Amino acid sequence: MRKGQRNLKGDSVRAQVISSHGRHHIARDAEGRTYEAHRRGKKADVVVGDWVQLLAAGDNTAAIESVDNRENILFRQDEWRTKSLAANIDQLVIVYGSAPRFNPWFVWKALLAAHTAGIKPIIIRNKTDLTEGAEEAQAFLDELTALGYETHRLSATESTAETIAELDSIFNGQRSLLVGQSGMGKSTILNLLVESAKARTQEYSQALNLGRQTTTTTTLYDLDRADGCVIDSPGFQEFGLAHLELNDILRAMPDILEYIGGCRFVNCRHLKEPACSVKDAVEAGKISQARYDFYVAIVEELDRLQAW
Numbered sequence: 001m002r003k004g005q006r007n008l009k010g011d012s013v014r015a016q017v018i019s020s021h022g023r024h025h026i027a028r029d030a031e032g033r034t035y036e037a038h039r040r041g042k043k044a045d046v047v048v049g050d051w052v053q054l055l056a057a058g059d060n061t062a063a064i065e066s067v068d069n070r071e072n073i074l075f076r077q078d079e080w081r082t083k084s085l086a087a088n089i090d091q092l093v094i095v096y097g098s099a100p101r102f103n104p105w106f107v108w109k110a111l112l113a114a115h116t117a118g119i120k121p122i123i124i125r126n127k128t129d130l131t132e133g134a135e136e137a138q139a140f141l142d143e144l145t146a147l148g149y150e151t152h153r154l155s156a157t158e159s160t161a162e163t164i165a166e167l168d169s170i171f172n173g174q175r176s177l178l179v180g181q182s183g184m185g186k187s188t189i190l191n192l193l194v195e196s197a198k199a200r201t202q203e204y205s206q207a208l209n210l211g212r213q214t215t216t217t218t219t220l221y222d223l224d225r226a227d228g229c230v231i232d233s234p235g236f237q238e239f240g241l242a243h244l245e246l247n248d249i250l251r252a253m254p255d256i257l258e259y260i261g262g263c264r265f266v267n268c269r270h271l272k273e274p275a276c277s278v279k280d281a282v283e284a285g286k287i288s289q290a291r292y293d294f295y296v297a298i299v300e301e302l303d304r305l306q307a308w
């Protein structure tokens with residue numbers, strides 16, 4: 001088939017999902033043609049980053065017949081349910097900054113999600129130009145660096161050659177999912193990586209018949225200056241952690257994991273048990289109280305969710 005020509009009705013096409021809003025998707029084939037794609041039946045199991053087999057309808061629409069096996073998948077949590085967020089990712093890029101105040105728990109939950117999905121996390125401290133809250137923000141970055149994570153610091157509103165080079169070193173050649181609390185600078189960073197991001201967002205949400213509802217559309221953008229892509233999910237609030245087990249949490253918290261060997265009970269969960277080496281380490285100041293509080297909160301949250 002000639003380039004640019006539409007597929008014929010009934011053609012089978014392999015494509016990648018590049019934009020999703022609920023059950024509405026845009027998929028792109030190897031030739032760069034895009035399709036408005038819908039999953040057949042009642043299945044709602046398709047996410048951005050997925051590779052799918054389409055059955056072309058002959059116009060610009062197609063049915064999603066099947067989803068290829070995934071390398072990995074991340075989940076988000078809405079008020080009631082765990083839903084998929086994105087698939088086939090190399091790295092989770094977590095952005096935070098001071099003003100508005102950041103919540104360390106957002107970053108720690110993102111780290112949990114990354115560990116569990118087997119995706120490399122990278123943390124960016126943005127807004128280094130601001131003095132308000134700078135000390136706290138840097139202390140948090142230092143803690144993350146000490147835990148062994150790859151960390152970066154930059155100011156996305158100062159688009160100097162240095163900032164661009166730093167961003168390129170993080171994103172180039174990788175498939176990244178960009179997350180952070182609202183107001184931390186994700187869109188500003190995205191615009192430095194993909195100049196046409198804003199226009200593309202509008203184009204896709206129009207195609208998905210969403211009018212101005214761009215805030216909950218997850219979209220994959222090709223990078224301007226290199227291979228690789230970045231996925232942005234503007235309405236994203238929280239990761240879905242309901243499927244986690246105690247061991248997943250411990251594996252994702254190296255500072256706590258270090259102390260689990262010496263508890264009296266082999267099945268110690270390090271909560272209210274006596275003679276717990278984790279709690280001893282907290283009392284001795286070897287594990288930070290904030291990190292332990294987070295651990296307890298996550299275990300208790302999982303107990304609640306899994307008791308349903």
Ligand SMILES: Nc1nc2c(ncn2[C@@H]2O[C@H](COP(=O)(O)OP(=O)(O)O)[C@@H](O)[C@H]2O)c(=O)[nH]1
Binds near residue numbers: 126
């Ligand atoms: N001072 C400063 N402001 C920034 C920086 N990055 C983003 N902002 C501002 O923070 C606000 C929120 O940024 P935005 O990219 O929309 O955040 P998002 O909600 O994470 O997408 C905007 O007013 C940005 O101009 C930065 O590095 N320094």
Ligand SMILES: [Mg+2]
Binds near residue numbers: 186187188234
């Ligand atoms: Mg934004």
Ligand SMILES: [Zn+2]
Binds near residue numbers: 275
């Ligand atoms: Zn213990």
